[in-house]
Amino acid sequence: MRSEAQAPTLEMVAARAGVSRATVSRVVNGSPKVSPELIEAVSAAIAELNYVPNRAARSLASRRTESIALVIPESTTRVFTDPFFSLIIQGVAVHLASTDYTLSIVVASEANPDKTRRYLTGGNIDGALVVSHHSSDHSYARLGRTVPMVFGGRPLHVDDDERYYVDVDNVDGARVATQHLIQRGRRHIATIAGPADMPAGFDRELGWRKTMTDAGLDTSLIEWGDFSPASGAMAMRRLLARKTAIDAVFAANDQMALGAYAVIAEAGLSIPDDIAVVGYDDDALGSAASPALTTMHQSMTELGATMADRLVKLIDGEPVEHATILQTRLIVRGSS
Amino acid sequence: MRSEAQAPTLEMVAARAGVSRATVSRVVNGSPKVSPELIEAVSAAIAELNYVPNRAARSLASRRTESIALVIPESTTRVFTDPFFSLIIQGVAVHLASTDYTLSIVVASEANPDKTRRYLTGGNIDGALVVSHHSSDHSYARLGRTVPMVFGGRPLHVDDDERYYVDVDNVDGARVATQHLIQRGRRHIATIAGPADMPAGFDRELGWRKTMTDAGLDTSLIEWGDFSPASGAMAMRRLLARKTAIDAVFAANDQMALGAYAVIAEAGLSIPDDIAVVGYDDDALGSAASPALTTMHQSMTELGATMADRLVKLIDGEPVEHATILQTRLIVRGSS
């Protein structure tokens, strides 16, 4: 298949520039102790030959791979479908594009966890990033002592303080959203919560509950969904079926909020007159919905970029805080 | 940072099993010419030592990297946000997880195209996959002769028959969708088309236009969007502003169809009674919308998996057809 001209090697560059291979290597790696003339000569030779260092050889000799893995548990494969995760991946990819690191996506098969484990510890990568909904996927945590790792989202159980992670402030975001509803005069504020075994689900419910309690309001109006639009619709249906007063709903994400929209309309109720709705995540469809959805915005690309940034620092041996918490902000639109 | 015990090498395995390094290598690579006893002995040694082959060394010696790149033009970075692309990536990742190949994501910076070009041609990968909305991104096409490449989506301009690509049948899908509307008795069928410089936009409009023409219907009811919900809403608004009869809308994707929903409702019209709506892509939100959206379904994960499959075959030197076209199917729901 490959019968192309032989790719230029460092040796060829050395010959052309009339220097040793060591010098070429130094120039390529930006070593400070090379005379300007030689740098010039070598650079010229590199340009003329269109030389590109061989990654494998460099990695073998230096024992560094210049590549980092983004681990995605197979069960979380829909990660790609969820805009939430997609944006994190995007943030990671774009940030890394500005560095010399290469990003490899690793889908961790649950059937064969050792394959992933071996990949991560087998010297294939300099560090790893782990994103997933479920805290159980922090099962890779112990590898963190072997290879630099940064997690997206905080661990649900804080059983390992050595862990590095970046997260958004879900509790505070939920507080802001709920507070907003209260300020708008709502008193019977229901919540469509996410799964309690996911930090985002747990924390957002917690923020809602605390805020309601602090305001002396009832916290019994709660139903759970799984972050999908359909589950949001079902939760709303159950909420309405209770036949108790409800004048607002705080959904743990926009997809569920939008699922609730349809049910509220079917019930002949209007948004926001009868029921105000606030979502979470600032999904693109929320702004196109009618009425446009009030929501909490948090930059997932920033989360991804921050994760990548921390990992690179970790690899370089720079000091890094174990926890990095990103801010959230309220975006008020027509639904509240 | 890394001060762990030295990773076991092939040589250590050889010593432990009492054989030569070549034999260990043969066992590791599944060569047929090794006696069962030695295979047994070597396997045992590998297990005891928990040996993992060094990727860099193997790659350097064999001149194969066992890794393939997924190239994403920076302008298409929102690729990650678009469920359409996310699913393709997912299909690629999951398929590759079952092979020995590693997937690296390459965000091709427009500012520095040479960086990507060098990465692709610099022996870092065995092959590349390219996905993007814009046909102009087929600019990597010429590299296809240097390194095996497979594109997602057909090239807009067929200027290179050597290109390998996998695509869904957009023209036929649009035909089926439009035909469905006609069979439902609709006659004034408008379309909210996607950008004409994207194959998906171009082809879906073409399918609509051909079907309408063949049925002797008017094809003047057309407005363009950019596949976003907001653009769909604006297109619908322009369509309604024409003040001509419209009893159905075929949107080039679900996101635009959903954007149109809100506008139709605002105008006091009902779906599907006044205006039937058919989308495209089978987005998750379409089924949660009210009424649920009729749409064309095409498996993007299958597209991704197929791309990966074709690329691996290409790398292995197996014969592969230049074009692979995947089927689409109509999903009838409440909106039509």
Added chain:
DNA sequence: GTGAAAGCGCTAACAT
């Protein structure tokens, strides 16, 4: 500041 030389861990002829 620059070069010589010794590997990094593995594969692939070539022998036997």
Added chain:
DNA sequence: ATGTTAGCGCTTTCAC
């Protein structure tokens, strides 16, 4: 069927 022997292309002491 198994072992021997060269490298793959680069980094990195260690001399000069």
